Amino acid sequence: MDDIEAIKQLKARYFRFLDTKDWDGYRAVFTEDVLVDVTGSGGGVFRGLDLYMDYVLADVAPLKTVHHGHMPEITVTSATTATGIWSMEDWVVSPDGTEMNAQGHYFETYEKADGRWRIKEMYLTRLRLQRAGQTVWMSSSAERSRAQR
Template identity: 50%
Template sequence: MSQVVSAADELEELRQLKARYCRFLDTKDVDSWRDVFTADVVVTLDMAVGVAGADPMTAPPLEGVDNFVPMVLGGLEGVATMHHCHTPELTLTSATTATGIWAMEDLLVFADGRELHGAGHYHETYQKHDGQWRIKTLHLTRTILRIRGGDGD
């Protein structure tokens, strides 16, 4: 007998997915973090605070989990991190697709004492396959980006 899943249940699954995204990223659990994405994920990261919605330092899109995960986690080796996401705006667009915007705050503490503290938004799409939601696209925009310590302090 198949169980009917309510919209509220689906939205809770999306919230749980994002919670795992943050926890696995901060604990550097590579295999589990990799599993929150579709194999063909497309990620766009704004490297500066946007001005009227435009960031002149947006990095080229990273395509595929095999490119994205090693690039991010390789760059965070030896870095203590904190990622918090909250106030989700989630919309189910079909039985197997959804969109979401999450407010975020991150803190990265490097071994040399430098710190990156930022805030912004994750703009995401999701896809459900074999009963599991995964992140299909992710675009990180920033409203705050502060770097302190090291030689620039």
């Protein structure tokens, strides 16, 4: 399998493990020193897999989620590094029944070690967020996209 296809499958596992709450599988898609920045969607910045997983298990695990990733733009930058941008949509239902639907982008870097690709940096951004009947248009995806050119 070529590297781009392997990265596509990595991201597919990311979405599936997140939505099915397979936390061991989810953890395995990241490097130990991962940097996750979800400030563009209202969250924080997490350096290191343990810190990020603490956040996921506390704040994301109780939610019902459906994530979709589309139209990957993947660039292999060396034998062991790559970058990617994914258009995304997610549906999230809180324990109290509040629903959220949003669209945006993931901006990522990948690292290959021991023959396996993993996510090294992940920035989740939003263009649109709809919650409780209100729609908010956000700029975090547009700002990061312009910066990536």
